[in-house]
Amino acid sequence: MAPLITKPAWARSPDGDGPAWLSAVRDRVARHTDVLSSLTIGDDRIVLFSLDDPRPETTVERSRLVADVADIISGRMG
Numbered sequence: 001m002a003p004l005i006t007k008p009a010w011a012r013s014p015d016g017d018g019p020a021w022l023s024a025v026r027d028r029v030a031r032h033t034d035v036l037s038s039l040t041i042g043d044d045r046i047v048l049f050s051l052d053d054p055r056p057e058t059t060v061e062r063s064r065l066v067a068d069v070a071d072i073i074s075g076r077m078g
Contacts (some may be wrong), residue, residue, distance in 0.1 A: 021073050025041070025072050028068050034050065037050045046069050046070055
């Protein structure tokens with residue numbers, strides 16, 4: 001396995017469709033206007049890795065993105 005490259009179990013399955021929420025999360029991430037470095041979902045966590053940006057509005061938008069993704073996964077949204 002290459003360093004820092006992981007593949008979720010569902011991606012290795014024969015059907016490879018992924019979780020039911022996957023397309024909704026991809027759509028939400030696509031609407032995000034900030035430079036998105038990496039969004040990782042797993043082990044009951046959502047982790048957003050991005051370049052440093054000290055502007056408060058950037059922090060708020062990134063927080064909204066993570067909150068929206070959590071809502072999508074939990075079924076409270078989309």
